[in-house]
Amino acid sequence: MPLGRPRAFDIDKALDRALDVFWRKGYEGASLPDLTKAMGINRPSLYAAFGNKEALFRKALDRYAEGPAGYVFEALNEPTARAAVERLLFGGIDLVTDPRNPHGCLMVHGALACGEAGDCIRQELASRRAAGQTALRKRFERARAEGDLPPDSNPADLARYIVTVMHGMAVQAASGASRKQLRRVAETALRAWPA
Amino acid sequence: MPLGRPRAFDIDKALDRALDVFWRKGYEGASLPDLTKAMGINRPSLYAAFGNKEALFRKALDRYAEGPAGYVFEALNEPTARAAVERLLFGGIDLVTDPRNPHGCLMVHGALACGEAGDCIRQELASRRAAGQTALRKRFERARAEGDLPPDSNPADLARYIVTVMHGMAVQAASGASRKQLRRVAETALRAWPA
DNA sequence: CGACTATTGTACTAATTGGTAAAAAATTCC
DNA sequence: GGAATTTTTTACCAATTAGTACAATAGTCG
Numbered sequence: 077m078p079l080g081r082p083r084a085f086d087i088d089k090a091l092d093r094a095l096d097v098f099w100r101k102g103y104e105g106a107s108l109p110d111l112t113k114a115m116g117i118n119r120p121s122l123y124a125a126f127g128n129k130e131a132l133f134r135k136a137l138d139r140y141a142e143g144p145a146g147y148v149f150e151a152l153n154e155p156t157a158r159a160a161v162e163r164l165l166f167g168g169i170d171l172v173t174d175p176r177n178p179h180g181c182l183m184v185h186g187a188l189a190c191g192e193a194g195d196c197i198r199q200e201l202a203s204r205r206a207a208g209q210t211a212l213r214k215r216f217e218r219a220r221a222e223g224d225l226p227p228d229s230n231p232a233d234l235a236r237y238i239v240t241v242m243h244g245m246a247v248q249a250a251s252g253a254s255r256k257q258l259r260r261v262a263e264t265a266l267r268a269w270p271a
Numbered sequence: 272m273p274l275g276r277p278r279a280f281d282i283d284k285a286l287d288r289a290l291d292v293f294w295r296k297g298y299e300g301a302s303l304p305d306l307t308k309a310m311g312i313n314r315p316s317l318y319a320a321f322g323n324k325e326a327l328f329r330k331a332l333d334r335y336a337e338g339p340a341g342y343v344f345e346a347l348n349e350p351t352a353r354a355a356v357e358r359l360l361f362g363g364i365d366l367v368t369d370p371r372n373p374h375g376c377l378m379v380h381g382a383l384a385c386g387e388a389g390d391c392i393r394q395e396l397a398s399r400r401a402a403g404q405t406a407l408r409k410r411f412e413r414a415r416a417e418g419d420l421p422p423d424s425n426p427a428d429l430a431r432y433i434v435t436v437m438h439g440m441a442v443q444a445a446s447g448a449s450r451k452q453l454r455r456v457a458e459t460a461l462r463a464w465p466a
Numbered sequence: 467c468g469a470c471t472a473t474t475g476t477a478c479t480a481a482t483t484g485g486t487a488a489a490a491a492a493t494t495c496c
Numbered sequence: 497g498g499a500a501t502t503t504t505t506t507a508c509c510a511a512t513t514a515g516t517a518c519a520a521t522a523g524t525c526g
Contacts, residue, residue, distance in 0.1 A: 080472025081522040102384035104299060108514060110386070118475065120516075125473095129514065180384065188380035188445055189297035189373075191305070193514090202446040236443070236452060237459040244439030248431070250383055251397040257431060264432040268462035275502025276492040303484060315486075316504065324484065388484090467526105474521070483512060491504070496497100 087125055090115040094126075095136040100178040103133050103187040104194040133186075133197055137204070140182050144171055152211060157219035158269065161238055164212070165262040168242045172249035173258060180250030183208075184243050209239045229270045241265045282320055285310040289321075290331040295373035298328050298382040299389040328381075328392055332399070335377050339366055347406060352414035353464065356433055359407070360457040363437045367444035368453060375445030378403075379438050404434045424465045436460045 093114040097106045108129065112119055126132040147167035154160040172181050183205055187198040216231030218224075225231070245258050288309040292301045303324065307314055321327040342362035349355040367376050378400055382393040411426030420426070440453050 077524075078472075079470075079524055081474070082524095083473065084522095100384065101386050105384055105386035105389065107386060107512080109512090119514090120476095121474065123515070184442055185380075185383040188383055188442065189295065189300055189375065191296050191300035191302060194300065205442075205446055230455070233455045233459055236448070237456050240436060240439035240443055240456050240460075242439070243442040244435035244437070247379055247383065247400075247438040247442070248435055251400055253431070260425070260428045261432050261435050264428055264463050265435075265460075266463075268459050272494075273502080274494055274500080276504070278503065279492095302482080304482090313505065314484090315506095318485070319503070470523105470525075472521100472523085474519100476519090477517085479514105479516075481513075481515105484510100486509075487507085489505085489507100491502100493500105493502080495500075 083121075083125070085115070085117050085121070090117060090125070091132075091135055091139055094132055095139055095182070096178065098133055098136050098186060099140070099180075099182045102185060102190075103197045104190045130197065134200070137182065137186070137200070141204070144174075144177065145181075145183070147171065148208065148211075152215050157216055157225050160212075160215055160219075161269065162262075162266070164238060165242065165245075165265065166259065169245060169249075169255060169258040169262060172246050173253070173255040179252070181243070181246035184246040185250055205239070205243070209235050212238060226270050234270075237268065238265075278316075278320070280310070280312050280316070285312060285317075285320070286327075286330055286334055289327055290334055290377070291373065293328055293331050293381060294335070294375075294377045297380055297385075298392045299385045325392065329395070332377065332381070332395070336399070339369075339372065340376075340378070342366065343403065343406075347410050352411055352420050355407075355410055355414075356464065357457075357461070359433060360437065360440075360460065361454065364440060364444075364450060364453040364457060367441050368448070368450040374447070376438070376441035379441040380445055400434070400438070404430050407433060421465050429465075432463065433460075 093116070094111050097110050097114045101110065108119060108122070111129075111132070112122055115122065117125075122132065126135060148164065151160050151163035151167055154163055168181075171177075173179055183201050186201050187194045188201075190198055213231045213235035216225060216229075216234050220227065220229060220231060241261070245253075245261060248258060248261070288311070289306050292305050292309045296305065303314060303317070306324070306327070307317055310317065312320075317327065321330060343359065346355050346358035346362055349358055363376075366372075368374055378396050381396050382389045383396075385393055408426045408430035411420060411424075411429050414420040415422065415424060415426060420429075436456070440448070440456060443453060443456070
């Protein structure tokens with residue numbers, strides 16, 4: 077039980093609200109009034125609890141990775157590369173078209189192009205996307221070593237291809253594509269999968 | 272020869288500079304000082320010549336569509352659907368990785384997520400992307416009617432798939448992917464093409 | 467109760483945002 | 497050489513940006 081006046085809001089719920097705002101408007105597009113209003117707190121409370129806008133975004137990003145985007149880790153643990161890819165694609169579609177959330181992917185459109193103020197976050201997102209791609213490549217390398225993928229397949233190329241399709245689908249979702257439409261995209265994309 | 276004091280700058284060159292700034296920073300991320308500095312003019316000249324920031328962006332967008340993105344029209348005029356798709360993919364890669372330009376696609380990351388101020392441009396970009404996808408679908412419908420695509424192929428799905436890959440590659444390019452890497456992505460994507 | 471500690475609300479700051487008023491300057495028309 | 501017209505320059509505006517100082521408040525500890 078901490079000392080001093082108790083915090084009057086649920087810090088996790090507030091973070092969820094902040095995540096929602098960043099998800100919908102991006103890092104630079106989300107203003108502090110937007111955030112504080114959605115979080116139901118005033119500005120000094122935000123700064124006391126989260127640091128500043130950038131730190132708040134990073135915490136929201138962590139929450140995004142562990143929560144909504146958590147399916148990625150499960151996908152990588154599927155027994156076969158094919159199963160992993162299917163789960164990645166269809167799980168990703170469910171995420172970026174979830175009616176309860178803003179459509180699209182925070183890691184893609186949180187800060188894809190921005191002014192100097194957001195450059196640091198832009199790089200952070202790019203490096204997280206790259207990390208995801210690397211994890212997938214490693215999964216494919218393992219699959220090839222296990223005979224799950226043919227010896228002439230290229231894990232790096234496959235990983236980049238799958239990630240490219242996923243990012244493209246995030247753009248599609250942000251533009252209003254439906255879950256059904258994206259599932260057909262995923263099925264088409266899977267036709268490129270090595271036999 | 273127009274009346275009054277002659278304009279001291281080349282309006283087309285200025286627009287090219289503005290396009291470059293928007294391309295690199297996005298609509299909201301590009302500030303007026305960014306723009307005027309790059310264009311080499313001061314603010315009232317910008318407003319007199321282009322209207323306002325939004326009108327300037329729209330003109331830059333038109334220029335983008337006719338100039339750098341002009342390959343799309345040529346691609347759609349290729350004799351076969353397969354040739355059109357290849358030209359679309361590899362031409363798009365050349366565009367989004369052109370060392371002379373900011374990496375990525377203005378129509379994708381010009382305003383993917385933003386505050387209320389940019390919402391109008393966000394919709395404009397989404398509708399232009401949709402228009403491109405529709406044009407591709409029509410091209411595929413024609414191809415199927417001509418026997419160039421198998422009767423059981425789905426033009427709408429194929430168009431959405433190709434556009435998705437292209438948008439994904441734009442994200443990849445904005446994150447630093449090389450031309451060579453994206454060409455391998457395109458080759459992988461083409462394995463999904465109907466025989 | 468009183469000391470201590472942390473959060474809250476209000477009010478503020480300095481810088482930046484997009485946009486403009488008004489005068490000076492450069493050209494054409496008569 | 498004016499009069500008319502348009503662009504340039506400088507200076508400004510109101511609104512918004514992220515961030516903070518400070519006093520009031522609400523708790524725990526002794």
